[in-house]
Amino acid sequence: MNSSAPFTPVIAGSAAADSVPATPKNVAHRGGxxxxxxxxxxxxxxxxxxxxxxxxxxxxxxxxSARIAEIVSWLRDDPAQRYDFxxxxxxxxxxxxxxxxxVVWHVRSLAFRRFLRLKVLLGQGQPLQVPSVWGIHKSAxxxxxxxxxxxxxxxxxxxxxxxxxxxxxxxxGYPLRKDFPLRGRFSRSEQLRQxxxxxxxxxxxxxxxxxxxxxxxxxxxxxxxxxxxxxxxxxxxx
Amino acid sequence: MPTTKRTVDVQLSTxxxxxxxxxxxxxxxxxxxxxxxxxxxxxxxxPELSGDHMLINIGPQHPATHGVLRLVLExxxxxxxxxxxxxxxxxxxxxxxxxxxxxxxxxxWTDREDYLNSPxxxxxxxxxAERLFGIEITERCTVLRxxxxxxxxxxxxxxxxxxxxxxxxAFTPFxxxxxxxxxIYKLLEDWVGARLTTTITRVGGMAADVPDxxxxxxxxxxxxxxxxxxxxxxxxxxxxxxxxxxxxxGVMSPDEAVNYxxxxxxxxxxxxxxxxxxxxxxxxYETYDFDVPIGTNGxxxxxxxxxxxEMRQSIRILEQAIARLPDGPVNSDxxxxxxxxxxxxxxxxxxxxHHFKQVMEGPRPPIGECYVAVESPKGxxxxxxxxxxxxxxxxxxxxxxxxxxxxxIPKMVEGHLLSDVIxxxxxxxxxxxxxxx
Numbered sequence: 001m002n003s004s005a006p007f008t009p010v011i012a013g014s015a016a017a018d019s020v021p022a023t024p025k026n027v028a029h030r031g032g033x034x035x036x037x038x039x040x041x042x043x044x045x046x047x048x049x050x051x052x053x054x055x056x057x058x059x060x061x062x063x064x065s066a067r068i069a070e071i072v073s074w075l076r077d078d079p080a081q082r083y084d085f086x087x088x089x090x091x092x093x094x095x096x097x098x099x100x101x102x103v104v105w106h107v108r109s110l111a112f113r114r115f116l117r118l119k120v121l122l123g124q125g126q127p128l129q130v131p132s133v134w135g136i137h138k139s140a141x142x143x144x145x146x147x148x149x150x151x152x153x154x155x156x157x158x159x160x161x162x163x164x165x166x167x168x169x170x171x172x173g174y175p176l177r178k179d180f181p182l183r184g185r186f187s188r189s190e191q192l193r194q195x196x197x198x199x200x201x202x203x204x205x206x207x208x209x210x211x212x213x214x215x216x217x218x219x220x221x222x223x224x225x226x227x228x229x230x231x232x233x234x235x236x237x238x
Numbered sequence: 239m240p241t242t243k244r245t246v247d248v249q250l251s252t253x254x255x256x257x258x259x260x261x262x263x264x265x266x267x268x269x270x271x272x273x274x275x276x277x278x279x280x281x282x283x284x285p286e287l288s289g290d291h292m293l294i295n296i297g298p299q300h301p302a303t304h305g306v307l308r309l310v311l312e313x314x315x316x317x318x319x320x321x322x323x324x325x326x327x328x329x330x331x332x333x334x335x336x337x338x339x340x341x342x343x344x345x346x347w348t349d350r351e352d353y354l355n356s357p358x359x360x361x362x363x364x365x366x367a368e369r370l371f372g373i374e375i376t377e378r379c380t381v382l383r384x385x386x387x388x389x390x391x392x393x394x395x396x397x398x399x400x401x402x403x404x405x406x407x408a409f410t411p412f413x414x415x416x417x418x419x420x421x422i423y424k425l426l427e428d429w430v431g432a433r434l435t436t437t438i439t440r441v442g443g444m445a446a447d448v449p450d451x452x453x454x455x456x457x458x459x460x461x462x463x464x465x466x467x468x469x470x471x472x473x474x475x476x477x478x479x480x481x482x483x484x485x486x487x488g489v490m491s492p493d494e495a496v497n498y499x500x501x502x503x504x505x506x507x508x509x510x511x512x513x514x515x516x517x518x519x520x521x522x523y524e525t526y527d528f529d530v531p532i533g534t535n536g537x538x539x540x541x542x543x544x545x546x547x548e549m550r551q552s553i554r555i556l557e558q559a560i561a562r563l564p565d566g567p568v569n570s571d572x573x574x575x576x577x578x579x580x581x582x583x584x585x586x587x588x589x590x591x592h593h594f595k596q597v598m599e600g601p602r603p604p605i606g607e608c609y610v611a612v613e614s615p616k617g618x619x620x621x622x623x624x625x626x627x628x629x630x631x632x633x634x635x636x637x638x639x640x641x642x643x644x645x646x647i648p649k650m651v652e653g654h655l656l657s658d659v660i661x662x663x664x665x666x667x668x669x670x671x672x673x674x675x
Contacts, residue, residue, distance in 0.1 A: 021516070021517060021518060021519050021524060022519060022524050023519045023520055023521065023522050023523070023524060025374065026374065027369070027372070029372055029604055029606060030606075055606045055607055055608070056369050056370070056372070056606055056607075056608045058607075058608060058609060060607075084496050084497075085496055085499065085512070086499055087499070087609075087611070087618060087620060087637060088609070088620060088622065088635070088637040090622060090633075090635045092607075092624050092632065092633045093632075093633070094626060094632055095626060095628075095632060096626070104622070106609055106620070106622070106637070108518075110496065110510065110512050110517070113517045113518065115518065115609075117609065137497060137499065138494075138497050138498045138499070138645075138646070138649075139497070139498050139499020139500075139642050139645065140499075141645050142641060142642065142644075142645035143499075143642065146641075150333075163326075164325060164326060165325065165326035165329040165674060165675075166326060166329065167326065175331060175334055176333060176334055180334075182334060182335070182338055
């Protein structure tokens with residue numbers, strides 16, 4: 001972690017914030033003042049800021065996919081922004097296949113009590129790939145893994161991008177994509193058959209098996225298969 | 239390999255206090271002149287035992303992992319060198335199911351993710367959906383929802399307290415905590431008929447108004463609960479075993495805590511006063527008088543103190559909410575989402591159309607998106623909803639606080655003893671239903 005300034009605790013209710021927070025009421029559907037970060041980002045990054053929307057009082061900034069990590073990093077380190085809390089990373093795919101898949105970052109500035117939504121649009125034909133912000137916010141670790149798991153979006157630069165909620169050998173695809181049926185790709189009986197015929201050892205990933213002395217304790221055939229380059233205990237290429 | 243930080247033994251007394259009056263770990267092993275010796279160099283014992291690392295698998299079926307969490311630990315002796323958590327055993331695809339349900343139909347699903355905080359989740363989801371529809375809720379509904387949220391916070395913290403005490407060898411506080419939890423369940427049962435899966439809100443209002451005499455029962459609970467809290471406080475807070483097993487474990491500095499995205503009591507124990515209720519208020523929380531407790535050391539003990547104090551603050555909020563509960567309607571009169579009275583549906587054309595539209599098509603929010611976060615007992619719980627103008631959301635995203643909090647567990651347990659992993663894991667207050675969704 002290489003944060004530029006040490007974090008100074010914010011006392012809730014203090015004058016540190018730029019405005020006294022209150023429950024938002026009668027928020028307009030569209031329009032209203034955009035977050036000051038929008039102008040600052042336009043000045044700093046120019047054309048990389050593609051669009052600024054204000055929906056239900058929340059500012060959404062659509063940025064260039066190649067520069068997202070740079071922007072998140074700048075937002076964290078700039079003393080006038082200090083968006084130091086990465087709340088969430090997720091993606092949205094619309095029912096209309098023409099619409100691009102959106103990758104969404106929700107960041108908060110704890111010091112200034114601001115909220116910002118950053119978006120990257122991945123249009124048709126574009127690879128589902130965005131730079132990882134793992135090096136900037138450690139909270140991105142599992143959030144990016146989940147996003148990869150559910151949508152198949154690759155976060156380049158993430159050191160350990162593997163499935164998290166589904167098991168590592170899951171081959172039916174990416175569950176939250178719109179082309180994925182609600183009940184899964186296979187019938188219940190087929191899913192049951194696969195589960196019963198699976199090798200229980202296959203639930204252990206290479207990552208675990210390679211550490212410590214565990215490798216030595218494995219059955220011989222499994223050791224041989226792993227040393228032949230099988231990623232996990234389950235046979236690949238089915 | 240990281241150097242091993244062996245924890246020193248503690249005297250089983252709380253005679254030692256530091257400058258702030260906090261109990262202190264008192265080292266047992268001292269040399270002749272009274273200097274502290276760590277167990278790295280105990281007299282007459284080989285300081286580093288040679289040997290291979292051992293791989294230990296905890297869970298997914300293990301009572302101390304609070305659900306189906308699996309931890310793979312690489313141990314050097316008894317010290318954790320590496321920890322790989324595995325989650326997903328309880329994955330049910332809530333977010334996917336949400337895309338096939340109308341907004342009011344999603345509320346029962348929110349019960350089932352963080353099942354210790356069901357009423358709080360219901361409120362959070364309703365707030366999100368109301369933002370998406372552009373509805374303002376009534377005064378009475380706002381206050382009732384504040385009561386719901388705070389009752390649910392106490393309920394969740396009591397489970398945390400009881401189970402953590404059991405993990406660390408104390409049985410009595412568990413019984414006291416669960417006795418009071420039953421009292422809250424009784425309140426909820428009287429209100430909506432359900433205990434665990436309450437589905438207490440609707441978009442634009444509540445499932446029902448509170449029954450007659452309910453507020454008096456709540457007043458009785460608010461009056462009696464602090465006694466239990468102080469009893470638990472007296473038994474646990476200065477208890478030598480408790481102190482010895484919690485202080486100095488799983489320390490997160492403020493900087494790290496923010497960087498790892500911790501929220502809720504986990505973050506505040508590290509000294510960062512971020513509470514969604516204060517910083518991004520909802521339900522008029524800015525008009526209530528309450529304090530946000532923060533810790534100083536960011537260890538398991540501070541997380542315990544923060545949660546205990548939060549329960550007292552919740553009682554304060556409940557007292558104020560009882561005092562200000564106004565009369566009036568509970569549900570909004572916006573008939574895009576709230577059904578008009580059934581009696582009018584057969585006599586008034588307008589009401590009949592509303593009934594027909596809502597039942598046959600479902601309420602349709604305008605195209606848009608919103609992220610609404612509330613302070614759940616575990617941390618910042620956010621619901622991100624995207625609407626394309628149809629009656630079902632395009633995307634319903636749950637921002638699970640314990641998922642992000644749990645992702646910091648390798649950082650917290652490395653260098654500690656195996657038995658401390660249980661304490662640290664308990665201090666995160668995970669609910670696997672929410673992590674796996």
